[in-house]
Amino acid sequence: MANQVVNYDGSITASPQQLVYPQSAEEIQAILRDPVTYPGPVRAMGNYHSLTPCASSSGTIINMTKMASVVAVDATSLRFTAQAGIQMIDAANALRAQKLQMMLNIEIGNMTLGSAACCHSKDALDGIQFGQASSYVTQMKWVTPAGDLAEASETDNPDLLHLMRSSYGLCGIVYEVTLQIKPIEALHFTYLPIPADQLTQAQVDNLLDTSEGLICWTVNRTAIFQQRFRVTEPKILSSLLADVRRLLWSYAGAREGQLINRFVTDPTLRNALQQGDFDAAKLLYSALHLTGGITILAPDKIIDYHATPADARYAFTFWAFPRSQWLTTYLAYLDFTDQYFQSTGFRCNMPLGSYHIRQDASSLLSYTQDQEVFSIDPIHAPTDLGAWQAFLQAFNDFAAQRNGFPLLNQSPFVTQTQVAAAYGPRWQQFSAAVRSADPGGRLLNPYFATLLVVCLINRVA
Numbered sequence: 001m002a003n004q005v006v007n008y009d010g011s012i013t014a015s016p017q018q019l020v021y022p023q024s025a026e027e028i029q030a031i032l033r034d035p036v037t038y039p040g041p042v043r044a045m046g047n048y049h050s051l052t053p054c055a056s057s058s059g060t061i062i063n064m065t066k067m068a069s070v071v072a073v074d075a076t077s078l079r080f081t082a083q084a085g086i087q088m089i090d091a092a093n094a095l096r097a098q099k100l101q102m103m104l105n106i107e108i109g110n111m112t113l114g115s116a117a118c119c120h121s122k123d124a125l126d127g128i129q130f131g132q133a134s135s136y137v138t139q140m141k142w143v144t145p146a147g148d149l150a151e152a153s154e155t156d157n158p159d160l161l162h163l164m165r166s167s168y169g170l171c172g173i174v175y176e177v178t179l180q181i182k183p184i185e186a187l188h189f190t191y192l193p194i195p196a197d198q199l200t201q202a203q204v205d206n207l208l209d210t211s212e213g214l215i216c217w218t219v220n221r222t223a224i225f226q227q228r229f230r231v232t233e234p235k236i237l238s239s240l241l242a243d244v245r246r247l248l249w250s251y252a253g254a255r256e257g258q259l260i261n262r263f264v265t266d267p268t269l270r271n272a273l274q275q276g277d278f279d280a281a282k283l284l285y286s287a288l289h290l291t292g293g294i295t296i297l298a299p300d301k302i303i304d305y306h307a308t309p310a311d312a313r314y315a316f317t318f319w320a321f322p323r324s325q326w327l328t329t330y331l332a333y334l335d336f337t338d339q340y341f342q343s344t345g346f347r348c349n350m351p352l353g354s355y356h357i358r359q360d361a362s363s364l365l366s367y368t369q370d371q372e373v374f375s376i377d378p379i380h381a382p383t384d385l386g387a388w389q390a391f392l393q394a395f396n397d398f399a400a401q402r403n404g405f406p407l408l409n410q411s412p413f414v415t416q417t418q419v420a421a422a423y424g425p426r427w428q429q430f431s432a433a434v435r436s437a438d439p440g441g442r443l444l445n446p447y448f449a450t451l452l453v454v455c456l457i458n459r460v461a
Helices: 025-032 088-096 113-118 158-164 201-210 238-263 267-290 323-344 385-400 416-423 425-437 446-451 454-459
Strands: 018-020 042-045 060-063 070-074 079-083 100-102 137-143 149-153 173-183 186-195 213-219 222-231 294-297 319-322 352-357 373-376
Touching: 025 060, 025 137, 025 173, 042 173, 070 088, 079 088, 088 100, 088 113, 113 137, 113 173, 137 158, 149 158, 186 267, 201 222, 201 323, 213 267, 213 323, 222 267, 238 267, 238 294, 319 323, 319 385, 323 352, 323 373, 323 385, 385 416, 416 425, 416 446
Parallel strands: 018 060, 042 060
Antiparallel strands: 070 079, 079 173, 100 173, 137 149, 137 173, 186 222, 186 294, 213 222, 213 352, 319 373, 352 373
């Protein structure tokens, strides 16, 4: 179909009646004011790297990628302003030319600035203060569901900015964003392997308390803690190491997993090859540990996935857990996946990720509103989509029973019950705010209609 839209990992397809590429705020206004030509729901999208149908619509999808210009770089006040359709990697390159960088160098470089400004995101290695990109937004401009222009900043209507930072395009379509920046930094990453079953709470607490940034990668039942430290300058091989890292994530790692699953049908041989792949990953992490880790420039964390072929793409999900209960939940998760593999034959073919994100009340739906969290992020390069999706739903049940927080763009198949339990009264508050901003449901698609409170469900345009 001419208007078919497919998300990055190929799990979601939308066929809107209208797929439009505006180049100005005025064009967005015209679209929202003309429901006959541009039927609802109207959803804005960037590159659709989301893993849920948050941007899907059978009515109108506004692709923002034609609005991708840099508006201003203020090296004195350390502010960066750009149109919402610019990719994070392009924004980083523009800043890098002036020896500047974003506060968070989000790994998924094809995420657009508009998505980063109003949707959930995560970064554990740059998140010294906050680990969510929207928390660094100082000003935002959008078109309301009625087609009017609106804006908010930290000094002018900060309460509205607090709502918009996690609004998911339900209160208006963002077209321009200003956010904090800083001088470019060099980072050193170390890798510490520890058998998962030997971990203690004291060890985990010490790693969390002594790291500027922390990710835990898990292969089988070996935990590898990646710690971040600032250094004054990159080393001679930093560019090469950054290139190798990008290749592993944007191509090699997922492709190996897909090849094994796609072409090896004998379960015994497939499991042996998968275990060989896991052993190779553990060997790589051990080598990084023994050699002292790697040093790169912070913007080199960003990866460009636009040219990654379908057979080298991976998917993931994300649930965050209170720091104090992470270790217990993490070990229970490893047992859960072992049991799931024994009963179904399915297991994820890439390392498990866990991101430490600091406490942050900068947005209404911040998943670290009351406390810092450590996540559990299964990562998989799927060839059997049905098997992966069945695992995701089983994992959702596991996570929801343990007080987890899902992300509305990164946690597929979450239910209203799970979201409401996680976000509590803030979910009711958010639902009411959406109803107030968009009483006619112009921007409300079925995905969000099923998640918001009951009074909103029948209002899909």
